[in-house]
Amino acid sequence: MSEENVEIVRRLFDLYLAASRRGDLDIWFDSDDLAEDFEWVMPPGGGLGLPPTYRGRDEFREFMRTWTEEQFEDWSIELERLIEAPDGRVVAFFHQKATGRASGVPVELHMGTVYDLHNARVVRMRHFVDRAEALEAAGLSE
Numbered sequence: 521m522s523e524e525n526v527e528i529v530r531r532l533f534d535l536y537l538a539a540s541r542r543g544d545l546d547i548w549f550d551s552d553d554l555a556e557d558f559e560w561v562m563p564p565g566g567g568l569g570l571p572p573t574y575r576g577r578d579e580f581r582e583f584m585r586t587w588t589e590e591q592f593e594d595w596s597i598e599l600e601r602l603i604e605a606p607d608g609r610v611v612a613f614f615h616q617k618a619t620g621r622a623s624g625v626p627v628e629l630h631m632g633t634v635y636d637l638h639n640a641r642v643v644r645m646r647h648f649v650d651r652a653e654a655l656e657a658a659g660l661s662e
Contacts, residue, residue: 522604522605522608522610523604524640525604525608525609525610525635525637525640526602526603526604526610528553528610528637528640528641528642529602529610529612529635529637529642530599530602531551531553532548532551532553532554532642533599533612535547535548535551535553536548537597545577545580545581545584549577549580552641553640553641553642554641554642555638555641555642555643556576556577557575557576557643558575558576558580558642558643558644558645559573559574559575559643559644559645560573560574560575560579560580560583560645560647561573561644561645561646561647562574562647563631563647563648563649564648564653570583570586588618591620591621592618592619592620592621592627593618593619593621594617594618594619595616595617595618596616596617596618597614597615597616597617598614598615598616599612599613599614600613600614600615600630601613603655603658603660605634605655605658605659605660606658606659606660607659608636608637608638609634609635609636609637609658609659610634610635610637610658611632611633611634611635611654611655611658611660612632612633612635613630613631613632613651613654614629614630614631614632614633615628615629615630616628616629616630616631617629629649630651631647631648631649631651631654632647632648632650632651632653632654632655633645633646633647633648633654634646634648634654634657634658
């Protein structure tokens, strides 16, 4: 099942990119790979001035609007690696690039995300600024 979960996460990420480019996130939300009430959990400790958790379509849309339109411009994300983890989890390593909207400063972020799946659907995405923390949260180590 773990390899199947890795493919679900890969497919969901590819669909997100396509939906984002088209400006129509409904394509992503309507995927059978994503639970309708999924949770998007911000990095522990936050510090970004954003709520710690977003649930479902409307809250995720609000997060993405704030992150990619209000806080940053020229935002992009690249999937670097997917790792099978115990209990049907998947760890993804991402590289984000953007320019601070207010500061004009280029920003890069290397992060880890733990995808929790249930019945072949992503139900939770937990984000970590420290990739080692993401591995640990998924029951793995470097």
